[in-house]
Amino acid sequence: MSEPVAVVGAGIAGSWAALLLAEAGHPVVLHERSGAAVDRGTSHWAGGMLAPDCESDGAEPAVVRLGRRSLALWRAHFPETPLNGSLVVSHPRDRADLERVARQTVGHERVGARRIAEIEPALEGRFAEGLFFPDEGHVEPRLALQALHGRARELGAEIRLGSAVVPEELAGTVVDCRGLAARGSMPELRGVKGETVLVETAEVRFERPVRLMHPRWPIYVIPRAGNRFLIGASSIESEESSGVTLRSALELMTAAYTLHPAFGEARIVEFGTALRPAFPDNMPRIDIKGRLIAVNGLYRHGFLIAPALGELVASYVGRGARDNEVMRWS
Numbered sequence: 001m002s003e004p005v006a007v008v009g010a011g012i013a014g015s016w017a018a019l020l021l022a023e024a025g026h027p028v029v030l031h032e033r034s035g036a037a038v039d040r041g042t043s044h045w046a047g048g049m050l051a052p053d054c055e056s057d058g059a060e061p062a063v064v065r066l067g068r069r070s071l072a073l074w075r076a077h078f079p080e081t082p083l084n085g086s087l088v089v090s091h092p093r094d095r096a097d098l099e100r101v102a103r104q105t106v107g108h109e110r111v112g113a114r115r116i117a118e119i120e121p122a123l124e125g126r127f128a129e130g131l132f133f134p135d136e137g138h139v140e141p142r143l144a145l146q147a148l149h150g151r152a153r154e155l156g157a158e159i160r161l162g163s164a165v166v167p168e169e170l171a172g173t174v175v176d177c178r179g180l181a182a183r184g185s186m187p188e189l190r191g192v193k194g195e196t197v198l199v200e201t202a203e204v205r206f207e208r209p210v211r212l213m214h215p216r217w218p219i220y221v222i223p224r225a226g227n228r229f230l231i232g233a234s235s236i237e238s239e240e241s242s243g244v245t246l247r248s249a250l251e252l253m254t255a256a257y258t259l260h261p262a263f264g265e266a267r268i269v270e271f272g273t274a275l276r277p278a279f280p281d282n283m284p285r286i287d288i289k290g291r292l293i294a295v296n297g298l299y300r301h302g303f304l305i306a307p308a309l310g311e312l313v314a315s316y317v318g319r320g321a322r323d324n325e326v327m328r329w330s
């Protein structure tokens, strides 16, 4: 029989690791300190874009590689995942930024006004130029976590909610996916603040995430169930996470309003803020210390890369397979 494994933290990293370990035949116990809503981690607040091509602007090649593999894993395990691309548009004054993204990314099609209207009819007549990334997708983070937990349970994994544990105190092989809460054992981890606004309106319909070029950070609007849209996200080198600032809220909501004026009448459902767990090089890492395996530093890309990281963990636990780009031994 395969060896038992304890996974600590049911955010996106721990949930994918638990699922793929259970699928490989390991008896798995997944410990999560939160209750059923699993709302005490970063994953609860994420946008959920699966955008390896668009993210090749500024992200490390390893992230792009893990992202592409992860898209295949999302597709294989959850065929209902919307994988219908993402659209980037810009106002004429930000055209230079759009050109920069076009130069620095791969896998896109240049689109004009007519094609934009075909892809997202709600944007007809609003933008003259854009980039369409057809091979990308998006998930609703809170629903995706519940779906992962449901699937892991079907495969025999036990999920212990309200179970705050110390990885070093557990017996056997332990996969530590505590996100920023692991800072006690990983002092290099830092939090990068992200803010979002969730709004609701029946006056706009998008089929896929739409990004708008913005001088400070890329702003996206992601469609969610129930006529809701997540507007995100700031990216600020700060660990102050008690709330969304007025300035960020204004910038996010103004950007959505300039994307489509109907957002001006949308109802605000929720402001969100969370810290992205990041190492100094912004690269994800699988740290291996004997029987303790820590998966962390998923930064801006947790939903994009967690499936591939979970697969690497399962291959390492099962047959000692190594990946020298993201694994470290000490």
Ligand SMILES: Cc1cc2nc3c(=O)[nH]c(=O)nc-3n(C[C@H](O)[C@H](O)[C@H](O)COP(=O)(O)OP(=O)(O)OC[C@H]3O[C@@H](n4cnc5c(N)ncnc54)[C@H](O)[C@@H]3O)c2cc1C
Residues within 6 Å of the ligand: 008, 009, 010, 011, 012, 013, 014, 031, 032, 033, 034, 038, 039, 040, 041, 042, 043, 044, 045, 046, 047, 048, 049, 050, 163, 164, 165, 166, 177, 178, 179, 180, 181, 182, 193, 194, 195, 196, 232, 233, 234, 273, 274, 275, 276, 277, 295, 296, 297, 298, 299, 300, 301, 302, 303, 304, 305
């Ligand atoms: C505003 C925002 C937007 C984002 N948008 C995207 C996006 O569009 N696409 C994308 O790919 N990524 C996105 N990200 C990044 C992504 O959210 C993170 O990379 C990811 O959530 C990190 O996941 P994690 O599982 O490592 O950590 P977490 O989600 O923080 O999970 C850690 C879990 O461990 C639990 N835990 C901690 N300590 C213990 C303990 N002692 N015992 C038991 N349980 C414990 C916590 O409660 C938590 O549930 C975004 C992030 C933010 C903030």
